[in-house]
Amino acid sequence: DVKVTQSSRYLVKRTGEKVFLECVQDMDHENMFWYRQDPGLGLRLIYFSYDVKMKEKGDIPEGYSVSREKKERFSLILESASTNQTSMYLCASSLFWGSYNEQFFGPGTRLTVL
Amino acid sequence: GESVGLHLPTLSVQEGDNSIINCAYSNSASDYFIWYKQESGKGPQFIIDIRSNMDKRQGQRVTVLLNKTVKHLSLQIAATQPGDSAVYFCAEVLTTSGTYKYIFGTGTRLKVLA
Numbered sequence: 711d712v713k714v715t716q717s718s719r720y721l722v723k724r725t726g727e728k729v730f731l732e733c734v735q736d737m738d739h740e741n742m743f744w745y746r747q748d749p750g751l752g753l754r755l756i757y758f759s760y761d762v763k764m765k766e767k768g769d770i771p772e773g774y775s776v777s778r779e780k781k782e783r784f785s786l787i788l789e790s791a792s793t794n795q796t797s798m799y800l801c802a803s804s805l806f807w808g809s810y811n812e813q814f815f816g817p818g819t820r821l822t823v824l
Numbered sequence: 825g826e827s828v829g830l831h832l833p834t835l836s837v838q839e840g841d842n843s844i845i846n847c848a849y850s851n852s853a854s855d856y857f858i859w860y861k862q863e864s865g866k867g868p869q870f871i872i873d874i875r876s877n878m879d880k881r882q883g884q885r886v887t888v889l890l891n892k893t894v895k896h897l898s899l900q901i902a903a904t905q906p907g908d909s910a911v912y913f914c915a916e917v918l919t920t921s922g923t924y925k926y927i928f929g930t931g932t933r934l935k936v937l938a
Contacts, residue, residue, distance in 0.1 A: 753926075812870050818867050
């Protein structure tokens with residue numbers, strides 16, 4: 711089974727702090743994604759990566775950056791956390807780019823910014 | 825996560841009955857449609873998908889129906905069990921210029937009554 715793990719389930723940070731959210735997948739997937747999930751809204755794509763060191767902006771990249779130095783690991787960075795970034799963050803991976811294939815999600819990190 | 829479901833429509837179904845969860849999608853050019861299940865405190869889990877050139881697909885205890893005329897997708901769960909209690913949401917996958925864009929719905933909470 712594909713396993714996508716996220717470094718923290720719950721995180722509390724203060725406004726202005728730099729925050730790192732880590733995601734690791736163990737199935738050699740090419741694609742990795744970061745979403746945020748808020749009440750009343752569908753999942754919104756922040757960034758995705760289709761290869762090591764490659765990244766593409768999603769629908770809401772402002773205030774975020776990402777890093778993919780190794781194929782299995784995709785990090786989401788909040789350079790200066792703000793209260794409107796309080797949310798559930800979900801990482802996902804899928805096998806390859808170029809055609810539709812299933813996304814596998816991690817358990818999520820609930821981030822609270824005070 | 826728990827707070828994701830706070831503002832969602834709720835469907836309450838007696839254990840053993842069939843459940844029907846509906847979704848309206850936005851783009852008539854979408855190529856694939858997916859149903860996800862998200863249990864409290866967990867990430868979304870793929871249930872079933874359907875390609876746009878089909879109108880019905882069956883899985884184990886689940887059936888997805890696609891009506892392209894009215895841009896409507898439904899998920900039918902047969903003999904609903906307590907373990908089916910979760911938030912269910914649909915996603916449409918749109919292909920544009922060789923990339924795949926996922927558009928997620930907000931979801932419906934399914935409550936199974938004993």
